[in-house]
Amino acid sequence: MDTTIDIFQGLRPRLFGIAYRMLGVRADAEDIVQEAWLRWQHGGIDAARIPEAWLVTVVTRMAIDRLRGAMLERERYVGPWLPEPLVEDSAESPEAALEAAGDISTAFLLMLERLGPEERAVFLLHQVFDFGYDEVAAMVGKTEAACRKILQRARERVRAERPRFAVGREQHLALLARFVEASRSGEAARVQELLTEDVSYMGDGGGKAKTTVRAVLGADRVARLVVGIERKWTDRGHHQLIEVNGAPGLLTWRDGQPDSVTSLEIREGRIAGIYVVRNPDKLGSLPKLAGRPQSS
Known part of the structure; x- marks a missing residue:
């Protein structure tokens, strides 16, 4: 049977992937994942019926809160704001691949800047990480109907800018x-x-x-x-x-x-x-x- 450490480490790339795509800042994403680990150790292990759902919920909600403050800071940013580049020695590293789930290109992250915090979370969880509407609703604290509307609005806002061609x-x-x-x-x-x-x-x-x-x-x-x-x-x-x-x-x-x-x-x-x-x-x-x- 996996230990609690094994469970968390197995989910860590996914948790980091969500936080990084939400915030576009590596250090902030790592801080959130570390905080999720602390909460997991202090009560989360006993409270979590489904570890992945519990941890993704914690990371998502912290990222939403962090992004609200970051968006205000970016309004005062000098010149264009670009995501912090995620640079790795090898494309095979876990954080660079981010479990090969969806896009982490600069263009994609800039596209997400058109979305508000909750829109971004719903869009990523459903479109990139393949969570169902019922799961997404529980993770962001909304009803399924509300999440469907949020996702529809998000799709409309980013449709014209989504990368259309995969590049080898x-x-x-x-x-x-x-x-x-x-x-x-x-x-x-x-x-x-x-x-x-x-x-x-x-x-x-x-x-x-x-x-x-x-x-x-x-x-x-x-x-x-x-x-x-x-x-x-x-x-x-x-x-x-x-x-x-x-x-x-x-x-x-x-x-x-x-x-x-x-x-x-x-x-x-x-x-x-x-x-x-x-x-x-x-x-x-x-x-x-x-x-x-x-x-x-």
Whole structure:
């Protein structure tokens, strides 16, 4: 028979996956999972008829409360807000895979920003984690009818932005390599060939690192921006291939320090979104990746 520790550890990736998708901040998600563990030890073990349902309920409700406060903070955020990149040494790590349940891409997490806390919880629990309406209702403290209405409203709000095409890893890697090569060529036209017409570039500096203060839109403008940035820093840095939110991405080193994490949104074989996190508060877990040989 599994011990209580075994039960919790077996569910931990799912609990983290829910909390991270709700909040987009790794440290906050880990805090919530740790708090769930403490509650599990102090009364939860005896109260839980179904351990998974009990623990998911605890994590979901804490995440809803935490998100309400976070949304107010994000209204005062300097420049675009991007989720903290979930960077792992290997795509096989438990937290990177998040039990392979649904999408954890930056584009998907940004899409969720259109939803309020309860909408986000209902959407994730039903659409991503496959809980039934009766289970979701119990987890968020609503009736089944209310959850159905909430989910319908959430679907309408995100339908136009949901990723429509799955991108294979090899295709993603190949396009990423071409993007780096084109950026370093100094020729904006080469970069532009890889972009969709409506491509967007978003940089998150949080007021602590220099980047764009708003999203840059359009293939021509984005291509010129990317080439300009690369030209400025070519002699002082290099790119390292890493796993970012379950897909290939780039860790950029400048002057020997982690400077940014870049992830791409790909649509029909072209780059539709470029997301660059430079806020040092969101790069705290990156030094452990130093010295990896995969760089360009």
